[in-house]
Amino acid sequence: MINSIKQLIVEKLDVNVGYDEFDQTTPLFEGGLAMDSIVFTEFIVLLEKTFKIEFDDDxxxxxxxxxxxxxAETIAQHTR
Amino acid sequence: MNVLDLLEQWKQSDTFNNTLSDDHQVISYQEAYLRISVYSDWLASNSFTQPMAFYCAQSIEHLLMLIALMFNEVNFVLLPVKSTDVDKELFADQLTLKPHFCDMLRHIQLTKQAQCKTVATPGRIYFKTSGSLGTPKLVVHQRHNLIANSRNVLTRLPLNASSRVLIPVPMHHMYGFGAALWPCLLVGASIHLTSNLNILRFKAVERQFAPTVAYLTPSTVGALLLRSCKSSQYEFIVSAGDCFDRQTFQQAQTKFGRVFNLYGSTELGVVAIGEIQSKGEAVDDCVTALPGVKIKIESEQIAVKHPFGFDFYLYQQTRDVFFNTGDLARGDEITGFSVIGRAKLSINREGRLIAFSELESQIKQHQHIQDVALVKGRKDSKGHTIVAIVESTTELAPDELRRQLGKFLPRYATPSKIIIEPQLPRLVSGKINRKQIALHYEETEF
Structure with a gap:
């Protein structure tokens, strides 16, 4: 699942980053991929669509x- | 007005138990007053070479130091923390803070720089224009005009001491400083400062702070309303910059109640405000001038005479009485006007104004690009995209060229599409035939 999430970030989002330029512990926000609010929202929608889940508000x-x-852990909790 | 007047105002409006907070701390106005006094004493007991550069982050400590600087008539420029595009020789001592208060004031750092080009003038405050890609201008304001400008905002926005206001817009920028922060301070509203607001932070702030008012932009509203339910806690939001599309406006209205549109600039502060309404299938985002502000709209170009506007640009000490904003509008000065864009070739993306001429100069620095013309691409949630038609004999694929440009251009200014042509169409004069290019490529990207 980690590889699929990385693939989504590299191929579908406007973050201008290569697959090998980050790993599963790289922060998504400040100091890491610096995802802005709009990109992040797109990312959540994309995760829900790809993994066929809906994150609850909490x-x-x-x-x-x-x-x-x-x-990956959060998605796993929603697919159980 | 001095700090004692402000204190008296807070006392009278019974705000001492209201709070100022950020992502690290919550303090009462009473505590804030004490800290402002500490910072004022610190300023009085240290000798400074002015104008000073104050690097201002989105924290309560920065806010309190900012108030102390203003009420001590210090001459300073307000800069973002990571500001690198302002000539450091223009200003003298540099003041930075950590966002946590320390009793021994070890969180304050003063870097001395004995000499600078600019003559110190007490009460002057300089703001940096956004200058998305070119050299930013430094705008000279008078402290008392800035406060009067913010007081003017209160004639239109229903802020009061019981308001709980979320301010994610940076306070080193005029929108955050003049439209959000100071009107709230003048009425003693509870304020929560934050930055890098995304849906996760937004939900956390809603839980912890329960805002009734928020200062946002249409693009952030769209991003924050993902699966958002109706909430009764909000009284209104204030928006500035881009226009709302109908769907986002309807979502915003459902979630936040009233939506005010604000028009202003670094030079003029807040110029006009209006409440956004639905008008059939369209969104009416007309604004009307604040008291004392005179507007002229000629050939769709807006010029403004503002009683509390800027004095001049630093090192360009003349300006017309009516300041030509460079913006285009439809409507009139009496019934209100809608801002429809910039007079010059430009787009607004992620809330940043991108002038094509400036971006083209940067793109031409690429070794394989002889010339380039930019056109507006399709509209997405961040504004218009940029399409670059480049004159080049390169064998590089367009996507590879785009990737290379992305290495030295900011993300928001990187064209979303590159079209490579061996030769751009030109006029007899040799200039690029922009009309022909726009006809072929503008908004045709898919």
């Missing part, structure tokens, strides 16, 4: 989306 918290590893 899951939309900074600590659940801080990096690819955390996102």
């Amino acid at each position: 899951a939309l918290a900074v600590e659940n989306f801080s990096n690819v590893e955390k996102i």
Whole structure:
């Protein structure tokens, strides 16, 4: 799942980053991929569509989306 | 007005228990007053070479130091923390802060620079224009005019001491400073400062701070309203910059109640405000001038005479009484006007004004590009995209060229599409035939 999430970031989002330029622990926001608010919203919609889930409101918290590893865990919780 | 007047105002409006907060701390107005006094004493007991450069982050400590600087008549330029595009020789001592208060004031850092080009003038405050790609201008304001400008905003926006205001727009920028921060301080509203607002932070702030008012832009509104439910806590939001599309406006109205549109600039502060309304299938975002502000709209170009506007640009000390904003509008000065864009070739993307001439100069620095003409691309959630028609004999694929440009251009200014032509169409004079190019390529990208 980590590879699929990375693939989405590289291929579908306006972040101008290569697949090998970040890993699952790279912060998505400041100091890392520096995803802005609009790109991040697109990313959430894309994750929901790709993994056929809908994040509940409580899951939309900074600590659940801080990096690819955390996102994979959050998605896993929604697919159980 | 001095700091004692402001304190008296806070006392009278019973705001001492209201709060000022950021992502690190929450303090009462009473505590804020004490810290402003500490910072004022610190300013009085240190000798400075002015004009000073104050690097201002979105934190309460920066806000309190900013108030102290203003009320101590310090001559300073307000700059973002990572500002690198202003000539440092123009200003003297550099003041930076950490966002956490320390009793020994070790969070304050002063870098001395004995000499600078600019003569210090007490009470002057300089703002930097956005200058998305070119050299930014430095705009000279008088402290008392800035406060009067913000007081004028209160004639139109229903802010009061019980308002709880979310300010994610940077306070080193005139929108954050003059339209958001100071009107709120003047009425003693509770304020939460934040930056890099995305849907996750927004939801966290809503839970912790429960704002009733927010200063946003249409693009951030779109991004923040993902799966958002109706909420009764908001009284209104204020927006500036781009226009709302109908769908986003309707979402914003459902979530936030009233939506005010604000028009202004770094030079003039706030010029006009209006409440956005639905008008059939369209959105009516007309604004009307604030008291004392005179507007002239001729050939769709807006010129403004503002009683509390800027004095001049630093090192360009003349200007017309009516300041030509460079913006285009439809409507009139009496019933109101809608701003429809910039007079010069430009687009607005991610809230940043991008002048094509400036971006073209940068693109031409690429070794394989002989010349370039930019046109407006399709519209997406961030504004218009940019299409670059480049004159080149390169064998590079357009996507590779785009990737290379992305390495030295800011992301918001990187063209979304590159079209390579061996020769651009030209007029007899040799200039690029922009009309022909626009006809072929403008808004045709898909």
